[in-house]
Amino acid sequence: MPIKLDRGDRTLLNHAQGDFPVCSRPFRKLGERMGMSEEEVLSRLRRLVDAGAISRFGPILDAPRLGSERTLVAMHVPPERFEEVANFINSLPSISHNYEREHHLNLWFVISSEDETEIARTLRTIEEKTSLEVLNLPSEEEYFLEVRFQFPVDDAD
Numbered sequence: 001m002p003i004k005l006d007r008g009d010r011t012l013l014n015h016a017q018g019d020f021p022v023c024s025r026p027f028r029k030l031g032e033r034m035g036m037s038e039e040e041v042l043s044r045l046r047r048l049v050d051a052g053a054i055s056r057f058g059p060i061l062d063a064p065r066l067g068s069e070r071t072l073v074a075m076h077v078p079p080e081r082f083e084e085v086a087n088f089i090n091s092l093p094s095i096s097h098n099y100e101r102e103h104h105l106n107l108w109f110v111i112s113s114e115d116e117t118e119i120a121r122t123l124r125t126i127e128e129k130t131s132l133e134v135l136n137l138p139s140e141e142e143y144f145l146e147v148r149f150q151f152p153v154d155d156a157d
Contacts, residue, residue: 003053007037010151012044016057017148056152066144070112071119072137074105078131082107085130094122105135 005013011034021029025089027045029037029120048054063070082100089095089109098109113119123134 003051007153009044010153013151017089068112068114069116069119070110073109073111074108074135075132079106088129
């Protein structure tokens with residue numbers, strides 16, 4: 001079922017993309033820009049995440065520039081084991097961005113760690129615990145593409 005965004009939600013989503021305040025009270029500063037309280041900003045963001053309107057709210061860090069490593073991984077998981085395998089993978093602390101896809105390789109996720117050895121260990125653990133093969137797809141080169149969605153506020157409730 002679609003999630004209904006009101007004028008405040010749309011305004012918040014427009015302002016929370018890029019130029020996010022870096023200070024001790026960023027949600028208060030963000031709220032000041034929009035005429036909302038810090039509590040309202042936090043409440044709306046929590047509700048949007050809980051409802052699934054946004055999958056997460058947080059920074060996207062450049063792992064290699066921060067001295068860390070990451071890799072994209074794909075797997076073919078039999079449909080009858082999908083939830084079990086996805087839950088196991090999600091329980092690992094180095095996993096992020098876990099997605100189901102309509103493809104033979106139907107489970108995609110990112111492993112992030114401070115070193116390549118830990119990534120290799122995580123890949124082995126997944127294969128050992130699931131008895132399924134992983135396809136490791138480390139990036140060769142990264143490109144920055146900033147995408148901002150503009151939510152109309154004039155026609156919102």
